[in-house]
Amino acid sequence: MSSDYYEILGVSRDAGPDEIKKAYRRKAREMHPDVSDDPDAAAKFKDVNNAYEVLSDPQKRDMYDRGGDPYGNGGMGGNGGFGGFGGGATGGFDFTNLVDAMFGQQSSRGPRPRTRRGQDALVRMGLELAEAAFGVTKPISVDTAVVCPRCNGSGSEDGSKPVTCNTCRGAGEVTHIQRSFIGDIRTTQACPTCNGYGSVLPNPCVECSGDGRVRSTRTITVKVPAGVSTGNRIHLANHGEVGPGGGPAGDLYVELNVAPHEVFKRDGDNLEMVVKLPMTAAALGTELDIPTLEADLPDADAESKTVTLDVPAGTQSGTRIAIDGAGVPKLRSGGRGQLGVTLLVQTPTRLDDRQRELLRQLAEVREETRPEGTVQKHGRGVFGRLRDAFANQ
Incomplete structure (x- = not known):
């Protein structure tokens, strides 16, 4: 691979620091021995690292541009083997930069601010x-x-004001050097003394x-x-x-x-309730005073706490009667939903002799002393309302 550092990274001689860093990350991803299938990947990756070490440092880059070589060996490193990985903190390999290059991320650099926005x-x-x-x-x-x-x-x-941390010298982070088979690996982490702030509070x-x-x-x-x-x-x-x-x-x-309500069941903007009424009232028709949701409001007008429901004669069990404008107010728009009242016709279970005789006479008049049951086909209308009504009891 060429020993021209600019050519190694694929940048021009007037490239800025950001362009050099971006080129280094791209080349590091391509040439890393754990990623590349190139048999010469280790040597090429060493050259990429050396090139970045020189061109990212203003003093070393100035020396290189003047014809000198900071490593004294044509950019190939002076430590032998994987030359760009050795040499202590100056010539060593920055593991954080490798992680950034491999995953396309940029670690934070410098101290973090003490004053930050709180969480939601x-x-x-x-x-x-x-x-x-x-x-x-x-x-x-x-x-x-x-x-x-x-x-x-x-x-x-x-x-008192914060003072500069003596451990990290205000950088907010410290570098640790660990020796490995590829040389010295540097890792950077938040300063344990100042927790990454770069300064400490004296009191x-x-x-x-x-x-x-x-x-x-x-x-x-x-x-x-x-x-x-x-x-x-x-x-x-x-x-x-x-x-x-x-x-x-x-x-x-x-x-x-x-919370669930003991009387009303909410369905979107509608309120549903079940009302039981006697068999005779359903047969003859009647009027019922139905409580509204306003009855739960202590300061509501007395007139708004009930509504009159007109039950027509011959009403069957499971019939739903809708009252417009008595449901839930619509969010972000005008108007209210319906109040749906499902009627359950109650058959008397306890009759005295006179009541039993009157019902027997009614059955004879209607020729229903021995009625034949009418088989009804399944339908979702009445049966569905009855099922829901009984479930809400």
């Missing part, structure tokens, strides 16, 4: 059906990170241990719009976890869970 938080709120249908404003307790009240987020006990806050935030339970008032259902989420910006160093708070998401 998720809490759950339980609602009654009426609260979900008509909306409600109610408080909720949230356990999240808040700004430390002692240091106001600075992390310092006496308000950290005793309340938050220098983090600038503490855990606390606070109460937030949540406004729930009308028409929500289980699984809907309310987004509250800047009400989540406060970030490290007193950084800006993340967002809070309130997930809603609507």
